[in-house]
Amino acid sequence: MKKTLAFALILTLAAPAFGLGEARAEGFSITQWSARGMALGNGMAGRADDPSAVAYNPAGITQLPGTQLMLGTVIERPTSRISGEWTNIMAGQSAYSSTSIEQKTWVIPHFYVTHQMSDSAWLGVGVFSRAGLGNGYPDSWPGSSGLVNVRLQTLTINPNIAFKVTDRLSLALGAEVTGADMELNAHTRVLPTLQRGIDSHGTLKGRGYALSGNLALHYAVNDQWRVGFAYRSRMDLKVTGTNRWSQQVKHGALGGRLPYSPMQDSSLHGTIHLPDHFALGVNYRPNEQWSFEAGVTYFVWSAYKRLDIHLEAPVNGLLTEGAKQWHDNWGFNISAEYKPLDWLALRLGYVYETSPLNEGYADFIAPTTGRQYFTGGVGFLWDQWALDLGYAYIRVRDVMYRNTEVRPYVFNGRSHRSHAHSMSASLSYTF
Numbered sequence: 266m267k268k269t270l271a272f273a274l275i276l277t278l279a280a281p282a283f284g285l286g287e288a289r290a291e292g293f294s295i296t297q298w299s300a301r302g303m304a305l306g307n308g309m310a311g312r313a314d315d316p317s318a319v320a321y322n323p324a325g326i327t328q329l330p331g332t333q334l335m336l337g338t339v340i341e342r343p344t345s346r347i348s349g350e351w352t353n354i355m356a357g358q359s360a361y362s363s364t365s366i367e368q369k370t371w372v373i374p375h376f377y378v379t380h381q382m383s384d385s386a387w388l389g390v391g392v393f394s395r396a397g398l399g400n401g402y403p404d405s406w407p408g409s410s411g412l413v414n415v416r417l418q419t420l421t422i423n424p425n426i427a428f429k430v431t432d433r434l435s436l437a438l439g440a441e442v443t444g445a446d447m448e449l450n451a452h453t454r455v456l457p458t459l460q461r462g463i464d465s466h467g468t469l470k471g472r473g474y475a476l477s478g479n480l481a482l483h484y485a486v487n488d489q490w491r492v493g494f495a496y497r498s499r500m501d502l503k504v505t506g507t508n509r510w511s512q513q514v515k516h517g518a519l520g521g522r523l524p525y526s527p528m529q530d531s532s533l534h535g536t537i538h539l540p541d542h543f544a545l546g547v548n549y550r551p552n553e554q555w556s557f558e559a560g561v562t563y564f565v566w567s568a569y570k571r572l573d574i575h576l577e578a579p580v581n582g583l584l585t586e587g588a589k590q591w592h593d594n595w596g597f598n599i600s601a602e603y604k605p606l607d608w609l610a611l612r613l614g615y616v617y618e619t620s621p622l623n624e625g626y627a628d629f630i631a632p633t634t635g636r637q638y639f640t641g642g643v644g645f646l647w648d649q650w651a652l653d654l655g656y657a658y659i660r661v662r663d664v665m666y667r668n669t670e671v672r673p674y675v676f677n678g679r680s681h682r683s684h685a686h687s688m689s690a691s692l693s694y695t696f
Contacts, residue, residue, distance in 0.1 A: 304689075312546070313325020334693065334695075335376070376392040395441075400631070401413065405452075440478050493545070538570070541568070558601075594619045594620060596619075600615070608647055628675050638660075652690070653693070660683075
């Protein structure tokens with residue numbers, strides 16, 4: 266058992282090397298924490314009856330006897346286009362552009378283990394991601410001076426202890442340790458109207474951590490109705506790193522035309538504010554075969570007021586500080602699970618999310634303004650094993666870019682044709 270747990274944890278921690286971040290809820294939150302959860306449109310706060318409850322509602326692990334283990338991953342491939350009018354400085358006129366994001370496959374791992382310590386106390390540990398972001402564009406696209414690629418990876422280790430207060434009420438308390446890795450690339454040309462203009466590629470890299478916590482409640486009203494509530498606190502990722510340019514521009518460069526240094530290597534520090542997360546679910550089980558759930562989530566994205574990455578060399582061409590002024594947003598989910606056979610479960614779900622984006626400050630880093638999920642999946646159960654498969658089609662509403670004079674790297678236009686196909690698999694074992 267120790268070898269199995271160690272191997273599973275190594276796989277989970279190694280998975281971010283393959284890239285993670287795009288399979289997310291609105292903004293850059295991530296809530297797809299298991300294949301079953303994906304298939305049910307994240308309708309797990311009230312159910313909370315498999316090891317992924319550690320992420321969805323840790324108080325629900327009191328429903329799990331003995332020791333249980335789950336290991337899995339989410340794989341997503343998104344697509345989108347950004348189109349609009351931009352000013353071609355070299356030609357001295359406006360031009361129309363339509364650019365597709367680079368096709369990338371993102372991998373998000375998850376790992377959970379729960380253990381019943383006594384008749385009233387359970388321990389659960391989860392390794393999963395609460396936030397991630399990944400977008401890429403061609404090096405020569407019109408917005409390259411502000412963004413070519415952006416990536417934010419996080420991984421959270423979340424131990425929990427859950428107590429059965431009564432036969433019907435369970436409570437849980439947990440701590441979170443989150444590590445983050447970020448990178449932003451841009452392509453800048455200094456004084457492009459001069460023959461002596463300089464092209465340079467900027468790369469911003471940083472790593473950081475955050476400490477946070479969570480609370481949860483699960484209540485069985487009777488044999489048919491269950492209610493679950495979970496809260497995860499805000500994460501303030503403290504980031505340090507560097508900004509490097511392929512070619513630096515010194516003071517007085519280009520015949521003294523540049524008294525400042527727009528492209529200068531620098532160290533950096535800052536804080537990325539990621540939101541509190543509330544989840545409430547009501548589950549109804551009329552019989553052994555059927556289970557229905559309706560739920561709501563709430564993200565406090567108003568914490569993301571600005572991008573606070575500060576450079577020691579403050580004038581160096583990369584957009585690292587700027588107002589965002591995002592809004593809090595809601596998510597609503599409904600789901601159904603049907604077990605026609607002892608070894609088979611069929612699942613469907615739907616999610617509708619409002620947008621946190623303030624379009625007055627929209628940029629190309631996170632081109633999204635509300636989305637819908639159409640989800641489904643199957644589960645196979647035999648003896649002590651369970652294999653869950655989930656699928657989600659994610660449809661994203663268009664983002665409009667207007668009044669871009671306040672954001673020099675953004676041109677008037679829109680992000681459109683945005684959608685993603687997401688798949689997940691989870692394998693569980695009960696010892």
